[in-house]
Amino acid sequence: MKHTASVTLVLTAIWLANSGHYTALLLGFGVVSIALVVWIGHRMDVVDHESQPLHLTGKLPGYYLWLLKNIIASNIDVVRRAWVGPSAISPQFETVPADQKTDIGRVIYANSINLTPGTLSVEVGEDTILVHSLTREGMVSLKSGEMNRRVCGLEE
């Protein structure tokens, strides 16, 4: 029920922000289209804790802040290496452990690896992720496991 309410709220916000026309007719169309999408979502059985991870809402902002800091730092690093050229990179290709218990935890971890330039998740397994890293340092810092731990912390 709360997942239905959440998806309705999100769709309403998206519709209102994209429309800009608030006449009765168009608002009516909006209501109908949102109802249709929510209904289809239910039929597809995708309105659940995975598409609407409400249980993570409280912890996500802190994690995003930490991730943003990492993204900025690794962007600067990759920019420098792009200008220096191929001599500045030392590509690595290894599996790293993913200790998350849930699918959504692993997805957040793999997506975080991807959002950070310099590391790319190539294949997600049951408890490992195959990662390509632009540099040896990038692989070492990923293997130190801080991101892994922080994503695990989200699940609790």
Place this chain on the structure above:
Amino acid sequence: MSPLEIISAVLLAIGSFLVLSGAIGLLRFPDVYSRMHAAGITDTLGAVAILLGLMFLAGWTLVLAKLIMILLFLLLTGPTASHTLGKAAWKSGLQPLTDGREPAGDSGKGAE
């Protein structure tokens, strides 16, 4: 120029520089996987800086809400797209170039 316009101009300049750097890395790095890292600059901080710059120009209008939505969708779909691209390259048997100290990979279709 108003202060907001100056902030916007600085952010747009930073964003342009980041996108340019991404393009240069894309051309200079040796293989698909390392090139995707360069494209990652354009994906993340480049897009963030340019969209933030546009947000400062938009002011408190509906355009601001749309720019925020573009940013969110970009950050949510970008990593999934690059994962798919990387996985497709790996599944079709493309070996990444590594710096030679470690054997490349330990699973998938690669040569054992």
